[in-house]
Amino acid sequence: MNPKHIEFPVLGAKWFIGFTALSHTAVASLAIGFAFIVTIAQIIGYLDKDRSYDLLAKRIQLFHVCIYNIGTIVAIGLVFGLSGLYPQFWSQLFVHQFWTLILEEFLFFLLATTLTFHYFFWDHLWGHKKLHIFLGALLTPLFLLQFYLINGIGGFMLTPGFQEGQASLSQGILGWDKQAFYNPSFLMLTLHRTFANISYGGFVVAGLCGAMLFRPNSGAIKACYEKGGHLSFAVAFIALLSLPIVGYFYSYVLKYEANEAFVNLMWGKGDVIAGGIDWWWIKHLCVAGMLGMTLTYFWHEDTADSRFSMPLVMIVTIGLFYLIFYMSMGMIMTWKFFWIMLAFALIGGLLARHLVSFHKGSPRALYVLVGIISFLTVMLGGYVREASRPRFVNRIAHYDKIYTPAERAPYLMVDVDPRTIPPPPEAIEKPSLAVQLIRQKCIGCHTLERVRNYRLDNWELIVDQMRAYGLKLATTEAEIIITHLREKQPY
Amino acid sequence: MKSNNNPEDETIDSTGKQDMNASTILSEDENNESGKEVSQSKSSHPWEVELGVYPLRPAAEDPKWAIRLVKSWAVIAVLSGIFVIALLILGFFFD
Incomplete structure (x- = not known):
């Protein structure tokens, strides 16, 4: 009897996992930003003896306790879903990185307890405020550790690496695999996710403060939410500074270590396109619009009495970094991408000015709008990241090679006859070496469209020119590229 | 882009703090009837009675x-x- 897969009704297995994972992302991504802002607000409140920061911090932490529970429960749902719908994949991943996942669970316990104690002992420790702040401050590094651990596994699924790293896919490595954990995209994923989540958490807190500013409260309460909104907005904005730099190196790693994912993202292929829409573009439209809004907000901010005003140099630096980032993206993708991003940033800036003047100087609507857009950005970023990579497994797949039934049979609860396991899915056709070289080398300076639009046939001269411009290309590689282009083969 | 407080909020000072007696705020024991009356007359928001001081003890x-x-x-x-x-x-x- 052939093993049957469990099929999830209506959504199907893939979309159920995607939906659950994104639901988890929506709330879990807020955690580090919330923890960081709570600590900052508590410290400011303590130093200034200003109760409003402390009250805001407590309210944020209450929200955090609630969403942490929801996020954890959804994560358990994801584990259940993977266990039933992708049993071979999940069991193998668990066996492969058992100790990593056990440490992750240990950190969940530490974080949940610390978070709960921090919130529920708030009023018990008024005489020991420093101790209470220290307890809350522990959350940020613990969340960083948790990121660190899960990113080793997440990065491995995107960039398994070469040589020793690839051995993980064909050998029975149990419990801990250093090469797999410290995979090529591990560092960039960790940096990008950390700063992006701090930014996301900050914008969401500002959005919540903005929503509260719509309520008919007294001036004292409004001033309280304005302070909180402004502080969170500033923290989120500073975190934005790192993202184009990290993003650039992240895409650089993908280009060489996960070329298929890179191509899918940059040229809109595979599941990155869903419903005829390129969600990677939509994500960047959101980022560009958000950037325009935040830059305008801090640029025009009245700094006379503002505690957390941004230095002009920082505003200009963030603007320039993103401009350079989108220019490099424009070179790789299309220049249309660059101009559309620029247009959205300008529209965002104009909209920000309009919203603030419409609300008589109050940034409440801007806070809410940016909070919503940052939520969309995180959701879309999470989706395209997973959608872009080649399928790690296709239900029951080649992972069975690692899970040797003969050795593991005594420990299996289900007796599986290896002959009944379907063969691994057909390998995804890898592009030829010539195509890989053209994609990797040419887009360092210009789009592939430019290559395609070139009408003459003097490729030897062109490639020599490119090498003279600084393109690092071995002679054999140059010959492969010239032959491919001369034969007018697709790439 | 600083926000403008509403005209009806003029009783609040620039730091957003209310001029309230700390004794109406600190502990539940001290949160007596007069304290409640003060808070209810100003606003129904529960933070109103807490904002004025930083209640270290x-x-x-x-x-x-x-x-x-x-x-x-x-x-x-x-x-x-x-x-x-x-x-x-x-x-x-x-x-």
Whole structure:
């Protein structure tokens, strides 16, 4: 009897996992930003003896306790879903990185307890405020550790690496695999996710403060939410500074270590396109619009009495970094991408000015709008990241090679006859070496469209020119590229 | 882009703090009828009565069991974090 897969009704297995994972992302991504802002607000409140920061911090932490529970429960749902719908994949991943996942669970316990104690002992420790702040401050590094651990596994699924790293896919490595954990995209994923989540958490807190500013409260309460909104907005904005730099190196790693994912993202292929829409573009439209809004907000901010005003140099630096980032993206993708991003940033800036003047100087609507857009950005970023990579497994797949039934049979609860396991899915056709070289080398300076639009046939001269411009290309590689282009083969 | 407070909020000073007596705010025991009346007459928002002061209190008034519990947990959390970091460092050198 052939093993049957469990099929999830209506959504199907893939979309159920995607939906659950994104639901988890929506709330879990807020955690580090919330923890960081709570600590900052508590410290400011303590130093200034200003109760409003402390009250805001407590309210944020209450929200955090609630969403942490929801996020954890959804994560358990994801584990259940993977266990039933992708049993071979999940069991193998668990066996492969058992100790990593056990440490992750240990950190969940530490974080949940610390978070709960921090919130529920708030009023018990008024005489020991420093101790209470220290307890809350522990959350940020613990969340960083948790990121660190899960990113080793997440990065491995995107960039398994070469040589020793690839051995993980064909050998029975149990419990801990250093090469797999410290995979090529591990560092960039960790940096990008950390700063992006701090930014996301900050914008969401500002959005919540903005929503509260719509309520008919007294001036004292409004001033309280304005302070909180402004502080969170500033923290989120500073975190934005790192993202184009990290993003650039992240895409650089993908280009060489996960070329298929890179191509899918940059040229809109595979599941990155869903419903005829390129969600990677939509994500960047959101980022560009958000950037325009935040830059305008801090640029025009009245700094006379503002505690957390941004230095002009920082505003200009963030603007320039993103401009350079989108220019490099424009070179790789299309220049249309660059101009559309620029247009959205300008529209965002104009909209920000309009919203603030419409609300008589109050940034409440801007806070809410940016909070919503940052939520969309995180959701879309999470989706395209997973959608872009080649399928790690296709239900029951080649992972069975690692899970040797003969050795593991005594420990299996289900007796599986290896002959009944379907063969691994057909390998995804890898592009030829010539195509890989053209994609990797040419887009360092210009789009592939430019290559395609070139009408003459003097490729030897062109490639020599490119090498003279600084393109690092071995002679054999140059010959492969010239032959491919001369034969007018697709790439 | 500083926000403008509404005209009806003119009783609030520039720091957003209300000029309130600390005795109406600090402890539940002291939150007497007059304190409630003050808060209700100003606004129904529960923060109104708390915003005015930063209610530090003498360390001796904090419940001892809570301090012991939180201190113990902080030590456990720090040591656990160091333990996890040590494992990751060891894992980097030993496969």
